[in-house]
Amino acid sequence: MNIHEYQAAEILASHGIPVNPGRVASTPEEAKEIAQEIGKLVAVKAQVHTGGRGKAGGIKIAKDPNSAREAADAILGMDIKGHIVRKVLVASGVEIAKEYYLGIVLDRPQRRVTVMASAEGGVDIEQVARDTPEKIVRALADPMLGLHPYQAREVGFSLGIPAALVPGFAAIVLNLYKAYVATDATLAEINPLILTKDDRWLALDSKMSFDDNAMFRHPHLEELRDLEEENLTELEAKRSGISFVKLDGTIGCIVNGAGLAMATMDAVKLHGGEPANFLDVGGGASASQVAKAFTLVTADPEVRAIFINIFGGITRGDVVADGITTAMREVGVQVPIVVRLAGTNSEEGRAILSAAGMTAVDTMDEAAAAVVRAAN
Amino acid sequence: MSILVDKNTRLLVQGITGREGSFHTEQMVEYGTNVVAGVTPGGLGKSVAGVPVFDTVAEAVAATQPNVSIIYVPARFAPDAVYEAVDNGIPFVVCITEGIPVLDMAPVYAYVRAKGARLLGPNCPGIITPGEAKVGIMPGFIHRPGSVGLVSRSGTLTYEVVDALTKAGMGQSTAIGIGGDPIIGTSFVDALALFQADPKTEKIVMIGEIGGTDEEDAAAFIKAHVTKPVVGFIAGRTAPPGKRMGHAGAIISGGAGTAAEKIAALEAAGVPVADRPSAVPGLLR
Numbered sequence: 001m002n003i004h005e006y007q008a009a010e011i012l013a014s015h016g017i018p019v020n021p022g023r024v025a026s027t028p029e030e031a032k033e034i035a036q037e038i039g040k041l042v043a044v045k046a047q048v049h050t051g052g053r054g055k056a057g058g059i060k061i062a063k064d065p066n067s068a069r070e071a072a073d074a075i076l077g078m079d080i081k082g083h084i085v086r087k088v089l090v091a092s093g094v095e096i097a098k099e100y101y102l103g104i105v106l107d108r109p110q111r112r113v114t115v116m117a118s119a120e121g122g123v124d125i126e127q128v129a130r131d132t133p134e135k136i137v138r139a140l141a142d143p144m145l146g147l148h149p150y151q152a153r154e155v156g157f158s159l160g161i162p163a164a165l166v167p168g169f170a171a172i173v174l175n176l177y178k179a180y181v182a183t184d185a186t187l188a189e190i191n192p193l194i195l196t197k198d199d200r201w202l203a204l205d206s207k208m209s210f211d212d213n214a215m216f217r218h219p220h221l222e223e224l225r226d227l228e229e230e231n232l233t234e235l236e237a238k239r240s241g242i243s244f245v246k247l248d249g250t251i252g253c254i255v256n257g258a259g260l261a262m263a264t265m266d267a268v269k270l271h272g273g274e275p276a277n278f279l280d281v282g283g284g285a286s287a288s289q290v291a292k293a294f295t296l297v298t299a300d301p302e303v304r305a306i307f308i309n310i311f312g313g314i315t316r317g318d319v320v321a322d323g324i325t326t327a328m329r330e331v332g333v334q335v336p337i338v339v340r341l342a343g344t345n346s347e348e349g350r351a352i353l354s355a356a357g358m359t360a361v362d363t364m365d366e367a368a369a370a371v372v373r374a375a376n
Numbered sequence: 377m378s379i380l381v382d383k384n385t386r387l388l389v390q391g392i393t394g395r396e397g398s399f400h401t402e403q404m405v406e407y408g409t410n411v412v413a414g415v416t417p418g419g420l421g422k423s424v425a426g427v428p429v430f431d432t433v434a435e436a437v438a439a440t441q442p443n444v445s446i447i448y449v450p451a452r453f454a455p456d457a458v459y460e461a462v463d464n465g466i467p468f469v470v471c472i473t474e475g476i477p478v479l480d481m482a483p484v485y486a487y488v489r490a491k492g493a494r495l496l497g498p499n500c501p502g503i504i505t506p507g508e509a510k511v512g513i514m515p516g517f518i519h520r521p522g523s524v525g526l527v528s529r530s531g532t533l534t535y536e537v538v539d540a541l542t543k544a545g546m547g548q549s550t551a552i553g554i555g556g557d558p559i560i561g562t563s564f565v566d567a568l569a570l571f572q573a574d575p576k577t578e579k580i581v582m583i584g585e586i587g588g589t590d591e592e593d594a595a596a597f598i599k600a601h602v603t604k605p606v607v608g609f610i611a612g613r614t615a616p617p618g619k620r621m622g623h624a625g626a627i628i629s630g631g632a633g634t635a636a637e638k639i640a641a642l643e644a645a646g647v648p649v650a651d652r653p654s655a656v657p658g659l660l661r
Contacts, residue, residue, distance in 0.1 A: 106478055108588045108625075111485045111559045126632075143482040184479050213451065213624060214477035243622035247614075258556060258622025259530020259585055262611035266635075267652055269614045278615070280622040311532045311539075313515035314403060342539065343515060364536070365654055 001210045003224045004047040006089045008206035012190070015179040017172055019203045022091025031072030034090040035065040041093030044071040045205075048083035049229045051124070056080045061093060086228055094202060099192035100159065101125050102173065104180045107140060113180065115139040115147065115173055119159045121192035139173075147177040168201045169193075183221060184214030233296055240292045241282050249274025250375050252297035252306040252335075256285045264309045267364050273372035276303045285310050287323030294331040305336045305375035307367060312343025321349035325356040336374040340367035378505040378550040379525070379570040379577070380468060380496075381444060385509040388442035388466065389414040389424075390433065390457045391449035396472070398424045400448065400513050407510040412440040415460075433464045444468045446502065446511050451475035454498060455484045462493045470511055471497035471561070478624070481559040488561060495561025499624065501531040501553035512553065514538075522547015524660065525571035527564060528583035529556050529590075529623070533611055536653045537583055544657035549577040556585070556623025564594035572602050579605045579660055582647070586612035587626040587633045595641040607659045608642045608649040610635045 009019040024047060025031040035042045046058030053059050058080050062068035068090060078085045099121030107114040117137045120128050128135055137158040141147040152170035161169050172193065180188040190203040215222055237244035243258060251273045255261035258280045265275040277297060281289045297303055310320050320341060328337065338359040341349045346362060353360035361367045387404070391397040392414025402425040405411050411427045413436040419429040430436040445461040447454055447469065454473040461469045469488070476498050488495045496503060502512015506519035518539045524546050528534040534553055541548060554562050564582060571577045584591040591610065598606055613635040615621050617628040628634050639649045648659045
């Protein structure tokens with residue numbers, strides 16, 4: 001789950017990290033009022049769940065309240081990579097002496113949480129990681145003991161931060177690690193972390209994402225979810241235990257298992273079609289789950305045919321087939337359906353499906369070819 | 377021979393009286409797996425498919441000497457179940473449970489390794505040595521004993537490939553599902569090393585997917601250490617970046633973890649990569 005910059009800043013501030021003061025506005029007038037309160041140069045920043053806001057014109061500097069209003073007027077409603085800007089953060093302008101990058105993520109190969117820092121701040125860190133990996137300093141946290149203060153200091157010294165400023169930097173590193181652990185984050189990032197001209201550390205821009213599997217122990221974080229930023233169909237699917245991701249094609253996919261669901265999309269593409277979605281109904285493929293899946297897939301007006309790919313396994317194919325036909329009647333599906341059904345009793349299952357007017361085959365390749373024909 | 381489980385496996389089932397645990401215990405017993413005990417706190421004296429149930433792993437170990445444990449308990453209790461198994465000296469623990477928070481898994485992984493034990497999963501279908509032991513949730517009947525070792529991050533996609541192999545007359549030495557989470561106990565490299573060392577395994581199939589760099593690490597390992605023929609398949613060629621594809625670990629982040637990169641790495645290591653599951657047996661011949 002992702003949250004906005006201003007929300008991440010609040011979490012970091014509550015963990016003792018100095019953040020740039022500001023408030024969020026949803027109208028140009030509000031932006032003007034906040035700028036008036038701040039009483040000096042401000043930054044007006046689009047609040048959307050995507051990067052590259054600066055390049056898209058979503059961040060503007062305003063020297064007085066009226067220009068803050070104009071800036072907010074220009075930014076609100078802007079479309080940044082498919083995200084409509086509904087809020088702006090109006091934050092105090094600061095004089096930057098030096099910019100750093102500081103982030104905490106999981107290092108998957110090491111199976112440990114790692115600090116990543118760079119003296120090249122304010123830029124795309126993934127670009128730095130690709131082009132000049134030697135400019136990134138890392139420190140792996142012990143999975144039992146956490147991150148030690150000496151590691152935070154080491155990072156500071158490795159970045160060439162003057163000794164007198166290292167304690168302040170190290171405190172931010174340790175507090176960012178604490179915030180990451182306390183919230184089950186998957187990313188906690190300050191970019192840039194700046195040093196002001198009067199030698200103060202300040203988190204100028206923050207970003208956090210959280211582990212969906214851990215949300216059960218963070219009900220307060222769930223409240224930070226911005227429904228405007230979420231794909232509502234994906235959210236609705238998740239509530240039913242279905243993994244769903246919307247894509248741009250015309251062939252709706254309903255599959256049991258995430259790996260097979262990806263392979264099914266790939267098979268559609270291989271046969272000249274375009275998948276309309278990723279969908280994993282979960283194990284078993286019960287009638288109620290398939291009915292829910294039909295509802296999700298047919299809600300997309302672009303869908304011209306549906307590809308159901310079920311490897312029955314332990315679940316009997318005739319039971320799955322009964323479920324599919326029941327679900328099809330309940331939902332009233334209007335587009336052609338091609339079903340690939342394998343596993344125990346799959347022949348009986350295919351007979352039931354054919355009798356209900358669906359194309360039922362026993363291999364993925366045949367099914368992919370048939371569904372692409374049906375969609376064209 | 378085979379890897380990790382065989383006819384000498386004495387299996388303990390943690391969470392045996394739950395819906396999943398009891399169903400799959402019946403399936404495993406029916407397949408012929410030697411399930412010696414189950415554990416559910418408060419379950420002492422019960423039995424599932426003829427398997428005696430104990431309150432604690434310590435009691436089950438004292439009474440039945442299991443050497444493998446499989447975990448079917450819900451996500452928020454699963455790490456505790458792994459610790460209980462490892463602390464009682466069980467050397468190999470298979471965790472089927474899906475949805476364990478990543479920050480719970482980091483210490484579990486480190487602890488299991490420090491104790492010299494091995495963890496498979498979590499969020500995996502388990503492991504099967506056809507005709508000897510099925511320790512997991514996979515449909516047993518699609519497998520045949522043979523000489524192809526199979527390792528995969530997925531569940532149903534593995535069944536798909538196993539089914540294709542069996543239909544092509546190629547049996548399996550062992551099929552192992554390593555799981556779809558960001559932190560898993562046994563990696564591709566670990567499984568490849570075991571297959572390379574196993575005299576019964578002649579050829580290896582490796583099924584990967586988007587996210588992380590485990591497939592790239594596997595490619596490097598194959599180039600350096602694996603002399604047996606390996607064939608690959610990578611799911612998610614059409615997956616968009618930044619979106620989690622069902623599995624917690626299946627996400628292309630920051631442009632890394634794409635199917636294209638993984639395919640390129642495997643091909644550079646001399647591993648032919650099938651463009652569809654049904655093409656795997658042909659490339660293996």
